[in-house]
Amino acid sequence: MTVRVRLPRVLTDTAAVAPRHEASGSTLGEVLESLFTTAPGLRQHLLDEEGRIRPHVLIFVDSVKSDLDTAVGRDADVQVLQAVSGG
Amino acid sequence: MKRIAVGTDKGAYLLQGSGSSWEVDGPMFPGWKVTAFGRAGDGAHLAAVGSNWFGIGIHRSSDFKEWGDTEAPPIWPEGSSRKMEQVWVFHDDGERLWAGVADAGLFVSEDGASTWAPVEGLNEHPTRPNWVPGFGGLCAHRILTGADRIWVAISAVGCFRSDDAGVTWEPKNDGIPAVDTADDAERPEVGYCIHGLAQDVSEPKRMWRQDHAGMFRSFDGGDTWVRIEEGLPAGFGFVIWRHSGTGRLFTVPLHSSASRVPVDGRLRVYASDDDGDSWQVAGTGWSDSPQYTGVLRGAFDGDDDGAFCVGTTGGKVWLTGDIGETWMELEPSFPRIAAVRILE
Numbered sequence: 462m463t464v465r466v467r468l469p470r471v472l473t474d475t476a477a478v479a480p481r482h483e484a485s486g487s488t489l490g491e492v493l494e495s496l497f498t499t500a501p502g503l504r505q506h507l508l509d510e511e512g513r514i515r516p517h518v519l520i521f522v523d524s525v526k527s528d529l530d531t532a533v534g535r536d537a538d539v540q541v542l543q544a545v546s547g548g
Numbered sequence: 549m550k551r552i553a554v555g556t557d558k559g560a561y562l563l564q565g566s567g568s569s570w571e572v573d574g575p576m577f578p579g580w581k582v583t584a585f586g587r588a589g590d591g592a593h594l595a596a597v598g599s600n601w602f603g604i605g606i607h608r609s610s611d612f613k614e615w616g617d618t619e620a621p622p623i624w625p626e627g628s629s630r631k632m633e634q635v636w637v638f639h640d641d642g643e644r645l646w647a648g649v650a651d652a653g654l655f656v657s658e659d660g661a662s663t664w665a666p667v668e669g670l671n672e673h674p675t676r677p678n679w680v681p682g683f684g685g686l687c688a689h690r691i692l693t694g695a696d697r698i699w700v701a702i703s704a705v706g707c708f709r710s711d712d713a714g715v716t717w718e719p720k721n722d723g724i725p726a727v728d729t730a731d732d733a734e735r736p737e738v739g740y741c742i743h744g745l746a747q748d749v750s751e752p753k754r755m756w757r758q759d760h761a762g763m764f765r766s767f768d769g770g771d772t773w774v775r776i777e778e779g780l781p782a783g784f785g786f787v788i789w790r791h792s793g794t795g796r797l798f799t800v801p802l803h804s805s806a807s808r809v810p811v812d813g814r815l816r817v818y819a820s821d822d823d824g825d826s827w828q829v830a831g832t833g834w835s836d837s838p839q840y841t842g843v844l845r846g847a848f849d850g851d852d853d854g855a856f857c858v859g860t861t862g863g864k865v866w867l868t869g870d871i872g873e874t875w876m877e878l879e880p881s882f883p884r885i886a887a888v889r890i891l892e
Contacts, residue, residue, distance in 0.1 A: 471579040472602055476617045502617040506602035510624045510632065517601040543601035 462487065462535040466496055468503075469543055476502055484539075489522055490529035492539055507541065517544040552867070553595075553612065554859055555582030555846075555887030560595055562612055562891075563865065563878065572880045576615065577607070584846055585889035586638025588645055588660035593891070596635030596647075604632055606647075606661055612891065622647055622655040622664040636846065639691035648688030652679060652702045656714070670700060670708060670717045675738045679705045682727070682741050682760070683805075689845050690745045694752030699745060699770060706740035707757065709770050720770035725761040743845055744788040748795070756824055758788040758799060765824045776824035781811040786845040789856065791871055796821055798830060798856055798872060800843045813838030817858065819872050831868065833875035846887040859885030 466482040473480045478500045486492035497504045509515050514529065519542045522531055533539065552563040559575030560582040576582075577597045586594040593609045604622075607615040624630040630651040637648040638661075645657040647664065654667040670688075679686060682704030690701035698710045699720070706721040721740040726733075741760030748754035753769035756776075762783030764773040777783045780801050787800040797820040802808050810816065819830035841862035850856035854871040863882040868875050 471599075475577045475580050475597060475599075475607075476602075476605065477615065478617075501619045502605070505605065505621060505623065506599070509603070510628055510630070511626060515601065515603060 462533075464492055464533055464535075464537040464539055466492065466539045466541070468541050471543065472503075472506060472541070476500075476506060478503060486533060488529065489520060489527050489531045489533055489539065492533050493529070518542075519544050550855060550867075550869070551612070551891040552849075552857060552865065553585045553593075553887075553889045553891055554865065554882055554885055555585060555595070555889075556863070556883040556885050557581050558883040560585075560597075561880075561882055563880065566869075568876070568879070570878050570880060573613075580605075581634075582887060583634050584637050584887050586645070586647075586661075587640055588657075589640055589642070590660050592660060594638055594661055596638070598634050604635055604649075606635060608661060618661055620663045622649050622653070622666070624651070624653070625666075633685065634687065636687045636689040637691055639693065641693040646691045646693075646698075648691050648700065648702075650685045650687035652686040652688045652705065654688050654691070654700055654714075667714050669710065669715050673708070673717055675705075675719065678736070678738050680739065684845070690742075692745060692747050692752070692755075694747060694749060695769075697752065697769060699747075699755070701742040701745045701757075703743065704741035704760070705738045707742050707745065707770055720766075721773070722771065723766075723773035723775075724757075724759055724764060727760060743786045744799075746788045746790045746797070748790065749792050754823070756788050756790065756797060758785050760784070760805060763788070763799065763824065776820075777827070778825065779820075779827035780818060781814075784808070785843075787817075787843050787848045787858065789848055789850050791850060791854065791856070792852055793854075794821070794871055795823070796871055797824055797827075798848075798850070799827070800848070800858055802842055808842045809840040810842075813840045815839040815841060815860070815866075817856075817866070817868075817872065817875070830872035831870075831874050833877075835877065844886055847885045849888050849890045851890050851892075855890050857888055857890060859888040861885065 484495035554561040561574035580597040584596040606621040633650040639646040653671045655664040692699040708717040744758035757764040782801040817830045841860040847859040857867040
């Protein structure tokens with residue numbers, strides 16, 4: 462199923478990728494793997510060395526903070542945000 | 549005209565100009581720390597970036613304007629407890645491209661920074677369990693090559709040398725005081741907080757070392773080190789650079805580990821024309837106004853033409869074009885400077 466993925470500008474400007482993507486998958490992890498096939502450089506920026514979502518990255522599925530095993534429905538809206546941290 | 553890349557806590561900038569006239573392009577990589585610059589063997593510019601949120605990245609550019617994110621920067625193997633926090637330095641030896649990173653490690657690329665392989669002999673060195681980070685973290689921040697040897701500086705661990713193309717490594721710190729060790733204690737294998745490393749490119753066994761414990765020199769490739777601080781207002785600092793044509797050495801003394809600013813606020817580059825036997829303030833042009841700002845270990849660069857510059861934690865760039873005879877503080881101000889590189 463197709464879902465929409467939106468990325469923050471601080472990431473897309475530097476990673477030189479589009480801010481909006483279409484991806485597929487039934488879980489958030491599958492959606493991200495789908496995203497990485499078209500934008501492989503994003504993997505290092507969204508996941509850590511152990512394949513987990515980076516500690517200061519938040520990903521929402523239909524406005525609900527989600528994990529890699531969160532189920533993703535048809536036409537879901539996936540939004541990546543950076544946590545408010547740092548200075 | 550000179551072009552100088554400036555990497556800061558808030559993006560990269562490109563200074564272009566000469567004399568008192570300088571223009572600034574940027575910021576590039578807005579919102580990201582830019583921690584190192586380099587050149588790949590094919591001539592491509594490299595920039596290492598880091599983010600508190602999105603980890604690290606390595607970008608390539610042919611013109612220092614349009615950048616592309618490489619897809620596979622150095623990464624610790626999955627399951628490793630180490631984190632890839634920052635790329636501290638690039639070094640192109642003419643055949644291979646090396647990168648020093650934090651958590652401390654050495655990686656090598658055979659394809660111009662597209663892919664990287666860990667150098668297991670150093671990264672998994674038997675002393676690794678005793679590697680302890682310093683104030684700047686646990687980082688491999690300087691890489692030198694020459695005469696079929698490789699040297700890597702790791703804070704706060706020490707200098708390592710490989711004589712077999714990176715397969716095996718030995719600590720090279722004899723003569724250096726260990727960090728936080730009593731004078732009469734048994735010398736540990738590691739725990740030497742090296743800050744900077746330079747060498748005579750025509751005779752690589754002649755080396756100079758800015759260490760947490762002071763300024764040192766080795767004429768035997770790092771096997772033994774002797775202190776060389778005559779004329780310096782303080783032994784502490786991060787900068788050591790050697791002009792290959794004249795042999796002139798440059799450093800920027802800071803008060804101490806506890807107070808990492810110039811003594812009495814007198815920011816000065818010091819020079820030595822006798823291999824470090826003696827030091828004096830380099831040239832003229834320095835400000836009489838107090839400048840309580842430091843220079844970090846990646847924030848200096850020079851070229852064979854006699855240009856040498858330092859970028860300060862206060863965001864200013866000081867430049868000489870005549871091997872240190874006259875100095876100028878460039879007008880533009882930047883965020884805290886982590887890296888500078890003279891492009892041409």
